[in-house]
Amino acid sequence: MTSAVVVGAGIGGLAAAVALARRGWSVTVLERAAALEPVGAGIALAPNALRALDALGVGDGVRGRARLSGEVGLRRPDGRWVVRTDASAAVERLGDTAVVLHRSQLVDLLAAALPEGALRLGVGVTSVAPGEPGGSQALVTTTRDGELAADLVVAADGIDSAVRRALFPSHPAPTYTGVTAWRFVAPAPADGVAPAETWGRGSIVGLTPLADGRVYCYLTAVLPEGTRFDDDPAELRRRFADWHAPIPELLARVEPGAVLHHDLRWLATPLPRFDVGRVALVGDAAHAMPPNLGQGGCQALEDAVVLAASLGDTVSAAGLAAYTTARLPRTTRIARMSAQVGAPSAWTSPAAVALRGLGVRLAGRFAGPLMERRLRDVVGWQPPV
Template sequence: MAARRAVVVGAGIGGLTAAAALCERGWRTTVLERAPALEPVGAGIALAPNAQRCLDTLGGDRRTGDRVRAMASFHGSAGLRLPGGRWISRSSQAAAAERFGGPVVVVHRADVVALLTGLLPAGTLRTGVPALSVRPGGGAEPAVVGTADGELEADLVVAADGIHSGVRRQLFPRHPGPRYTGSTSWRAVVEPPAEPFEPHETWGRGRLWGSIPLADGRVYCYATAAVPAGGSEPDERDALRRLFGSWHHPVPALIDAMGPGTVLRHDIHSAAAPLPAHHVGRIVLIGDAAHAMPPNLGQGGCQAVEDAVVLAHLAGPGDAETDLDAALAAHTAQRLPRTTAVVRRSERIARLTALRSVPAVAARTALFAAAGRLAPDLALRGLDGIADWSPPAAR
């Protein structure tokens, strides 16, 4: 039989992983991306061992997971600090590798996009083409994606169009969608300061800052703060100086190293409630389109990668007569409970970072300091059952 046809909406990490996985299984795949080009934008992204093992299923002998591991930026220790500089807990990449079968790798998002795009056959990616409408299909009826250039019929449509997914709104018009968590994030990649530092995450009153070196020598900086939604400033460095300028080294130096217009600011959203399903007919939602979550566990991109690889596994080879309706039902059955649990765990950590009252922050600090002495790798336990997961093809 002729190879089956897939259309992927969105060329982010999840969409590109899905496209690569389906192409490797023989599907004729088209990726629609509304942006006019895939520019090297964004900042850092954490890929935990669960995502790395998924990427191991791609790339043949040159396992994509190994190529990601080669981008590992640091191999030593990191920890949790207070704004004055005091360390209250530490862990290490060695401890993460022992616990989860590998370290957590932090890389530039653009490098991962380039890696995944390189797996796609020529002509797979179409930029500047937004998906304007969808019809789910099902049974003997194909799904349909409407574009300005006409309609595309497909045996399978993968909606990877992000937090504000237009496909999700069409499929589930009464679902509340992601909600603002009460915190906003800032991210940037900068040149390192002259004085060295250890990778760290620092928690203050309703504020958080992280500094992690990247493989190219630059530093990935990320911050969150409990502020009203929808805000912006002509120069976001001013907001960072106001919120974090008095914190310990290297925070002020990193803010000063940021160039004009290089700071990304986004309100943080999380799934207000789980979707009733991750699919309708022959359309399946993956990544933030299905289960947006706070970034505090570093699992947003990882869960999108999991979604993509599990989907390709269940969909079967492109030249097989897999029952796709049953395959997508199985995808929802496998992915909805897992991603809902990860969303809820991420939200619990986010609420801890957003504490602002002096007594609550003092209690949080005392708890973490005591735990850091009694269980040095306590921070890693938040990823138990998550980072140690393996995709079906690897089991």
């Protein structure tokens, strides 16, 4: 039986392990954390991700959790709408539904699809010897379980991937976008929440209702890298005090331990390839991107499906090269597009913000088809047959 060791049990690692196990591989997933995704945030899954999840056998479980519907749009901090559209109509034009759910639900569904005993929590990987397709096996050294040999190592260890650093030592590290982001999930206010993004000077607030009656909220600010606050909810209440309802109301109720705070970074220089020896990189380890298009996790799911399809039931140099060929240009294109669309949200000068509002309206009226074509390329992906 062909064997794989997967480093990291985020979305990318779990999905890769499920994809390989479905093709008859023996899989071991090593996760250094003691638990899976303990703190809450939501995740948006576009139609391409849902098709990848179908290929992994868990698409229906995810679709059942939430459906983006009703009016969605862009607002000003005073609550006025800049652009408003019907979510179901937009989704239909793009070919399938989109889903927003709690991250832990996605992670739990993927983990439940793993073979029994495949997941080992609290085991970190400290080094990887990549081996050679057709020659020696790959070898990983772990913090707890000694050395493990495998036909394939999947590096799914996230944006700060130690495996990537070891395999590409001179490659530029991820760079800061200039924007920092907070995320939390809170109970919805009594009269509900309209799904929307609100763009102010250098800040965005996104609100999305979840199927379980809660609201997923993300907030951004332009700050020097590494800026941290003792009390994130207090800082957010101060920054967004005069933004439209229900933003202050949601912030009033959030607990300090429930807020995630991350500087947004990305791999601005793409890797030369996603495979080295018997190692394949997936997800943020391979192509961390800014979250503006909500595609980082979606692309990790695509990686998993394409990696398993490229390899079949064995590890070959040709299969690994086919994986890189299928994934590198697409993820590079999407990462750059994500960086481009996010840039105006970080503008802070009042004149630039006014122009941005005008630009968004004009784009809505005249440049819709162009943006839609680019988005169709992103979300129209189909799994390999």
